[in-house]
Amino acid sequence: MTARELESHGIATVIIGSGLDIVEKCGVPRYLHNDIPLGNPLGHPYAAAEQRASVASALQLVEQATAPTIRFGKLKWRGGEAWRVNYMKIDETNRETLRLAGIENRRSRLEQIEKGEKR
Amino acid sequence: MQYEYETEGGLENEPVKYIEKTRSYYEAQGFDRAYKWADNAGIPWHRLSKPLSECNVTFIVTAVPDGTIPKLSRQGGSFALDEMPDAFRTDELSWDKQATHTRDRESYIPMVALQQLAEEGVIGSVSARYHFVPTEYSQSNTLNSDAPAIRDACLADEVDIAILVPL
Numbered sequence: 001m002t003a004r005e006l007e008s009h010g011i012a013t014v015i016i017g018s019g020l021d022i023v024e025k026c027g028v029p030r031y032l033h034n035d036i037p038l039g040n041p042l043g044h045p046y047a048a049a050e051q052r053a054s055v056a057s058a059l060q061l062v063e064q065a066t067a068p069t070i071r072f073g074k075l076k077w078r079g080g081e082a083w084r085v086n087y088m089k090i091d092e093t094n095r096e097t098l099r100l101a102g103i104e105n106r107r108s109r110l111e112q113i114e115k116g117e118k119r
Numbered sequence: 120m121q122y123e124y125e126t127e128g129g130l131e132n133e134p135v136k137y138i139e140k141t142r143s144y145y146e147a148q149g150f151d152r153a154y155k156w157a158d159n160a161g162i163p164w165h166r167l168s169k170p171l172s173e174c175n176v177t178f179i180v181t182a183v184p185d186g187t188i189p190k191l192s193r194q195g196g197s198f199a200l201d202e203m204p205d206a207f208r209t210d211e212l213s214w215d216k217q218a219t220h221t222r223d224r225e226s227y228i229p230m231v232a233l234q235q236l237a238e239e240g241v242i243g244s245v246s247a248r249y250h251f252v253p254t255e256y257s258q259s260n261t262l263n264s265d266a267p268a269i270r271d272a273c274l275a276d277e278v279d280i281a282i283l284v285p286l
Contacts, residue, residue: 019137069125
């Protein structure tokens with residue numbers, strides 16, 4: 001949404017991220033998708049060359065794209081592919097934990113609202 | 120939604136469906152109303168009017184520089200690049216804590232990469248300010264408050280390009 005606002009006012013934007021479906025749905029001018037776990041959108045931790053390459057690719061996308069474009073980066077996660085299944089996985093081992101976490105989540109939000117901490 | 124698609128290496132696996140996963144996850148937590156993700160028909164478009172080598176570039180992140188501010192109170196804002204903290208607060212965001220970590224700031228903050236590219240003349244300059252936008256449940260807060268504030272700051276700083284890096 002922020003990218004859309006800036007683009008509407010003459011600032012070219014590009015998003016670098018790993019959440020393709022969310023970004024695609026929102027409708028953004030340019031997006032470089034690194035197909036790796038959420039948390040290191042620019043590249044593996046401490047992989048400076050990779051991180052720089054992501055930034056350079058995103059800038060190139062700004063320079064070259066002539067229409068809203070999604071570019072798929074070439075990064076491959078070194079830790080294997082289990083993260084695709086494991087992220088936010090729900091099964092009988094955690095269903096009760098999640099239910100209790102939800103109760104705590106709602107309690108905590110209400111407490112923050114009562115303290116005047118919600119904008 | 121009309122996009123052009125291009126690839127640097129091809130997708131070997133189907134990308135994770137985060138919208139579906141998030142919906143199920145919060146349902147399992149007992150939230151009975153699914154989050155309605157932003158879904159827009161048209162896409163704004165502005166083509167660069169000068170070479171990349173003359174562009175002033177900023178970046179916008181969702182990791183918060185000042186983690187002492189309560190999460191529900193955080194607002195979009197602009198910060199001096201030369202006062203960037205060594206670490207940002209990221210634990211409250213929904214990145215994959217099983218698969219990775221965020222101890223390397225440069226894996227989600229593009230400052231060093233941009234400074235190198237500026238020194239090499241690939242871009243004109245890195246803007247003196249970067250920007251934070253909170254991951255907000257309320258799209259109204261983002262649309263009516265945070266995004267306009269960042270927009271105004273970028274216009275004041277004569278930014279040509281903004282790189283957004285959501286965590």
